[in-house]
Amino acid sequence: MPTLGEKQKHKYIPFGYKLMITYMVFIILPVIAIGYFSHSMYQDSIRQQTKNNIQGTLVQMKDNIEYKMGEVDRISTMLYxxxxxxxxxxxxxxxxxxxxxxxxxxxxxxxxxxxxxxxxxxxxxxxxxxxxxxxxxxxxxxxxxxxxxxxxxxxxxxxxxxxxxxxxxxxxxxxxxxxxxxxxxxxxxxxxxxxxxxxxxxxxxxxxxxxxxxxxxxxxxxFQAVDYQKIGVGSALLIKDELGRVLYQSGTVPKETSGKLSQNAEFLTIRESVGEQTWQLEAYVPLTVMEQDSAKVRMFIILICFLCLVVFTFAGVFISRYFSVRMNKIVFVLNAFREGDLRKRMGYRGKDEFSQIASALNEMGRNIDNLIEQVYVTQIEKKEAELESLQAQINPHFLYNTLSSISRLAQFGEVDKLQRMVLDLAKFYRLSLNEGRTVIPIRSELEQVQAYMNIQTTKFGDSVSVFYDIDPEIIKYVTVKLILQPFIENALEHGWFGSPIHIRVSGKMEDDNIVFKIIDDGIGMSEDLIRQIFDPVEGLNTGFGIRNVNSRIQLHFGAKYGVTIGSRPGIGTTVQIVIPAERAECPNHGTKGKQGPC
Structure with missing residues (x-):
């Protein structure tokens, strides 16, 4: 049988009910208010738009009448x-x-x-x-x-x-x-x-x-142009002279009171002056003409609001139950942790689930601090080791394919191509290894790209072409090695599909930065694929090499530098790499500088 303390312990509003109350206040009421105001605004908009349209029609009628009146005036002027x-x-x-x-x-x-x-x-x-x-x-x-x-x-x-x-x-x-x-x-x-x-x-x-x-x-x-059907069924058009006498009428006029048209709320009255004698072209438009569309929109808005309320209500019930169940599980697990030898370190006032979470978290605090410190150190060491491994990584796939191509060239006796490919392969790996240095001159990076492309053009001939657009000003600066070749290799492996591919490599100075661009006219990529490259889904390994380059640049130069990709399927891809303009370390004093020689 539960004790008095246990009964008092459970006298609070459950977390799920709080979510539902919040939902009622911040979702349902705004939906109703939005539906009401949107209908009112639309109705006013419809009336104003209708009035503007009718006003434009009256101006056209006025111009037609004045033109014919002008014709008669012109005849009289010929004689006068x-x-x-x-x-x-x-x-x-x-x-x-x-x-x-x-x-x-x-x-x-x-x-x-x-x-x-x-x-x-x-x-x-x-x-x-x-x-x-x-x-x-x-x-x-x-x-x-x-x-x-x-x-x-x-x-x-x-x-x-x-x-x-x-x-x-x-x-x-x-x-x-x-x-x-x-x-x-x-x-x-x-x-x-x-x-x-x-x-x-x-x-x-x-x-x-x-x-x-x-x-x-x-x-x-x-007054042939004065036709009530041009402004809607049930409307009326009148031409009145300067004394208010009706000269012409089209359609049924609203009822008159004391010789004047009553300001009936069921009609919209619009006037336009005609001619030099200040005649009046008056239009009487029944509001039912505008209310027909307004009624349809009103029913549509009511239906949408009702459906939103139904959907949001079911969603609110589901979400509140979803979080309530999980909160109860957290409370259950934390209460289980309370059986350990932990001391309470955080106070929380209240009689709900969060008080139990606070108590459990206080008891786990010391151990969590220790674990966080250990995990943090371990992750830092792991990240550094991983980046060092990535820095030294050589694509075995590329090496295997190149050696296979060399074998075929030897088999068919194409000695000149074989010799060029061997020399370019040797140059490529010499520049890739670079005596273990991470930062190399931009000249070396470009030579490594050229060696790689020489191998590819030897293999594929005219099917692959590359164009270099390099500002000589950037040659005197340095970069992290192997930031260009992976994107060219990616274009050939994933962007090339049958027809010849053209690749453009550019390097320019922009303010204090160096901007490289690798542009190809391959098959391109979708926006979803680009997102997966920089924010990969668990279980997929898309864009590992691209993230590798981006991580190495940001690790060395800072988070504001790195790689961006723009692409559209069927058009091609543009990769932009931004690094700071930094010179090589000066041999005399070993410092870096962005301006002036060492």
Whole structure:
């Protein structure tokens, strides 16, 4: 039966429960918050993007409308600025003279102006000079503009002297007074007219009205670009004049309240000014157009958040159980250690598993210190012995292959090649051994590389080529031996696959460092393989030689120097080796220096 002390000992929150609480606070709540805010931000973004798109569409519509309005204005300007026409209109004559000027001078000018545009317009010209005959189709009081579109009508100005739209026309400013307005039966026939005077500007300070132009155009043609379907189903587009009167409408307009469109929260209103008379192009876009995509995204975000919560919950339960089980095992093992003759050295306040870990660790402290010291010394000695062994390592594979090649050359009687290969092999190993020295001149390192490549070119002929790009400045410095040849050998063994391979060896000064590069156009390596070379997976021995060179450089020169590799499959590999620019030891005083001669 458990004692009172044993019952109190287990009254704490288990480690697994603590992990779950932490998970709830730092994972689930942020996921919910992120889902909420991301949806809100996306919805605002969708609305802004939709508004910008619609604004751009309205600008295109505006440009199209202004272009057509400009076409009508251009027609009127052709007549307004035609000095010869103005001159003829102020000449009074009767009979044959008036008829001849009308048919041969005035009417051709009107025809040219009318035919200079592709718009279906009807042109009314009211002349103050009543000596000109009237030429018109139908009746001015019962006009049907669609019957004489593409034609012009000449009337006397007296016919409109009492018309309100003529009487209220603004005072003339030369070249500026012109107006779009619905007059006569324009509203009935869904048209709009462009009004402008013809003036005698012989005396600029006394502009005299000698005629009046009215150019009637269909609102459907003038505002053809205004189509609600371009901004979405359920939308509406309106063209309003400077007084707020609707000139043209496309789509169903939202309900009106007191003569004005209500600011209904279900619609987004966008406006754009049109023309010189400050007309307004208004768009009413139902928010449902934007909410359709927003609803899909909202459901997607909710689904993702729900799946994340489910996955994270199962992951949290698994992880908490995973660590809780292992923590209990650690506690069990440490409690077993407590049976040894160890003294407590570390205090820990609390009633959970860590208090037991602290107690056990205190009891193991002294022995662990001793073991760490012994292991550290042993590892240092082992590392030094290993690096010394690697430094002196000679590739037996290369030696065996070279001797085999020498045997074949002897067998086939190729004495010249045999002699070159033997001499290069002897030179290679003489430079490799180098009387047991670790640090050698860069010249010797390059000669060792050249001897190695001579052997390879003797064996493989034109299939292997090497190019040296060495800055003469670096020859006077020293390096750890055997840092270039292993990478060239690696390129030939692992980067060469059938087709000829080209290798470039460069050496340059960069600030106070020497940078070597071995570049080949072989089959290359993947990023995963490069990672395994410098961070090998247990049980694999990939890149042992490369790590050997890197370790020797860092052991001798420091951790900021060493080897880096860049490669892409099918393109090739570039190996960069960085060492400090250090001179050989001076014979007189035995010191090193980076600047000046010994």
């Amino acid at each position: 600025g035609d000095y010869s026409l103005i001159t003829q209109l102020r000449v009074y004559g009767k009979g044959w003279d008036s008829f001849e000027r009308t048919t041969k001078i005035i009417m051709p000018k009107f025809s040219i102006a009318l035919n200079s545009t592709g718009l279906n317009i009807a042109m009314f010209l009211f002349l103050e000079n009543d000596t000109f005959p009237e030429i018109y189709y139908g009746s001015i009081d019962n006009e049907r503009p669609e019957d004489f579109e593409g034609s012009y009508n000449i009337y006397h100005l007296s016919r409109i002297q009492d018309k309100a739209w003529h009487m209220d026309f603004p005072p003339e400013q030369f070249g500026k007074t012109k107006l779009w307005q619905r007059v006569e039966k324009d509203r009935e026939f869904k048209r709009i007219s462009f009004l402008r005077r013809l003036v005698d500007y012989e005396k600029p300070l006394e502009l005299k009205e000698i005629g009046f132009m009215r150019i009637s155009a269909r609102t459907e043609e003038l």
